[in-house]
Amino acid sequence: MSADVLKASTGRDWDGWFVLLDAWGAIERGHTEIARHLTDDLGVDGWYAQSITVGYEQERGLREVGQSSQGDWQASGNRTVEAPVARCEAAFTDADVRRRWLPGSEFSLRTHREGKTLSADYAGGRLSVRFTPKGGAKTQVSLEHTKLADAEAVAAYKAFWKERLAALKTLLEK
Structure with a gap:
C-alpha cells in the first residue's frame, strides 16, 4: 500500500x-x-x-515478506471467476475436475464447509480456500498456502498460484 x-x-x-x-x-x-x-x-x-x-x-526486521507472525511461510492468491460457488468448489473437491487445472496427486481434503471454505494438504503444505459469491454467477476464489519452507518457496508458489488460478478461471468459464 x-x-x-x-x-x-x-x-x-x-x-x-x-x-x-x-x-x-x-x-x-x-x-x-x-x-x-x-x-x-x-x-x-x-x-x-x-x-x-x-x-x-x-x-523493523521482525519478519520477512511472506512470513506469518508465527514465523511460518505462506503464499496467497485470488481470482474472480464467472461461475457459481458450487462449480468453483467442485474444481477442488472433484478429483477429475481438479486434475484438469491443478497438477499433482498430493491434494488431500481435510475439511469442507460447503459453499464457504475448504482446507487440504497440498505439496507439503496446507491449503485454505474461501469461496465468496460476487453476485450473479461470479465467485471470488481466495487461497492461502501455508507451512512453506522459506521465502524462495513463497515466491515460487505466488507465481504458481497466479498461473493455476488463471487456469482454473479458463476451465470454469468455458
Missing part, C-alpha cells in the same frame, strides 16, 4: 506510523498486541491495523 493511500485512510503515512509505534515500544511487543493497540487505543480499522502491523514488523 502506498504512503499516500495509507495517509488518506488512516491519517498517517508509513513513516508516521513507524515513529508512533516505535515511541510506544512496539519493537518489544508481539503482533497481536500491536494490532490490538492500533484498533483499541488508536481507533484504526481492523484491516488497516493488520496492514500497519505487518508493515511495521517487516520494516
Whole structure:
C-alpha cells in the first residue's frame, strides 16, 4: 500500500506510523498486541491495523515478506471467476475436475464447509480456500498456502498460484 493511500485512510503515512509505534515500544511487543493497540487505543480499522502491523514488523526486521507472525511461510492468491460457488468448489473437491487445472496427486481434503471454505494438504503444505459469491454467477476464489519452507518457496508458489488460478478461471468459464 502506498504512503499516500495509507495517509488518506488512516491519517498517517508509513513513516508516521513507524515513529508512533516505535515511541510506544512496539519493537518489544508481539503482533497481536500491536494490532490490538492500533484498533483499541488508536481507533484504526481492523484491516488497516493488520496492514500497519505487518508493515511495521517487516520494516523493523521482525519478519520477512511472506512470513506469518508465527514465523511460518505462506503464499496467497485470488481470482474472480464467472461461475457459481458450487462449480468453483467442485474444481477442488472433484478429483477429475481438479486434475484438469491443478497438477499433482498430493491434494488431500481435510475439511469442507460447503459453499464457504475448504482446507487440504497440498505439496507439503496446507491449503485454505474461501469461496465468496460476487453476485450473479461470479465467485471470488481466495487461497492461502501455508507451512512453506522459506521465502524462495513463497515466491515460487505466488507465481504458481497466479498461473493455476488463471487456469482454473479458463476451465470454469468455458
